[in-house]
Amino acid sequence: MIEGIDAGTFAVLAVAVLLGATVQGVVGLGVGLVLAPIAGLVDPSLLPGVPLWVALAMPMLTLSRDWPDVDWSGLRWAVPSRCVGTAAGVVVVAMASDRMIGIAVGAMVLVAITLSVRTIELRVSRRSLVAAGVVSGATGTATSIGGPPLALVYQHRDPPVVRGTLGVYMWLGTVFSLVGLAVSGALVERDTYLALALVPFVVVGFVAALLVRRYVPTRQVRFAMLAVCASSAAILLVRSLAG
Template sequence: MRVTPVVVFGLAGLIVLLGALVQGCAGLGMNLIAAPLLATLDPALVPVPLIVSSLLLSGLAMRREWSEVDWRGAGLAVLGRAPGTALGALAVALLPEPAFSVAVGGFVLLCLAASLITWRPRPTPVALLAAGFTGGVTGTASSIGGPPMALLYQHETGPRIRATLAAYMLFGGALSLLSLGIGGQIGVEQLLASAVLLPFLAAGFALSGPLRRVLDAGWTRLAVLGLSGGSAVLLIVRGLV
């Protein structure tokens, strides 16, 4: 049975709504949830419409909890992300994608396991530069760049995690769109698809407003660790299948 464009965009909208709801509550999760599902539903929905959605979501989240942004931390991470983005692009061009995905996923899992056992990560200048660099590599190569920064801020408050990750991801999304635009990969079709998804994005973000208080009652770190681990597993599965 042929699936109509209306059905495709309706399903895509629900996926974006769910991703926006999760990221609005925990600070990350949009790409983890939406990227594989949208790519399966219609490859034209990634990367541009998803990046546009993530960019706008980050802007809304940062504005909502503006006073909680760790500007120093976000700035240092952004400084590290720029060369990481370049290395990620080079890795995509030179390395086999399956092996690279498995390596990145394994690295994130190792960091997660270490943070659960003995390592207590802190957003020091060196750690922020390293997290930004790593996020630039993984974000460019796999569209999942949030976990390194999320793990670094896992012991902070929920508002601080969400706001700082939003500021960091806002730069990442803008840089990705700029790169795609220079490469001639943004056209009318991608922009129209992005516009159709915006009402669903807004709805998911609005729903996250009251629900984020549930996570702030002691569940934020668990959500961050779970989503980071899910991202790593997704990368490994993507590389092996």
């Protein structure tokens, strides 16, 4: 077992990864939304490293199926702007405590869920893509949750377009965030080994998603994901605020 991680903690993280990967394989995002709050609950020091490393694996699997549907014209605006946001996120990680990052993760997830439930419609434009890139760069680096801003912009596009575009965006964005954290000295070697041990659950979740796509309406899966995320985020937020 990895140093500092007991069997119970690993089991909880594995279930979170499996669930998140299944949801992401269907709707385009989910690993970060599910894993980050739960990781913050079991051990705040796992943030943002472990969810970021795990998030690096999932898009590779998604793109094996949805690569032809990627919206490259949108990514040329969203990806560069994420670099700007990444710099801000690195500063937050360097200055904030585990408690503050836990509060940020919980609040970020709840805000994303609230916006998703209200289904605010944003037009896919140069301005919305740039804004989404900057915001997701900061939140993705500081809290490991960077998908929701761009997902909100693309939420009314066809599912393959959403999955493919978010897959490329989140993979590149995660690389930016990890490089930024590495340069600042905020990455922990233990987190890398733990994430590698969790990768098999990402693969199983992706395979499960291929089956779920056939039989379960995306809308139902989406609301199930939101319920799980809201519960874990609310618990994390209350716990972090209590100190």
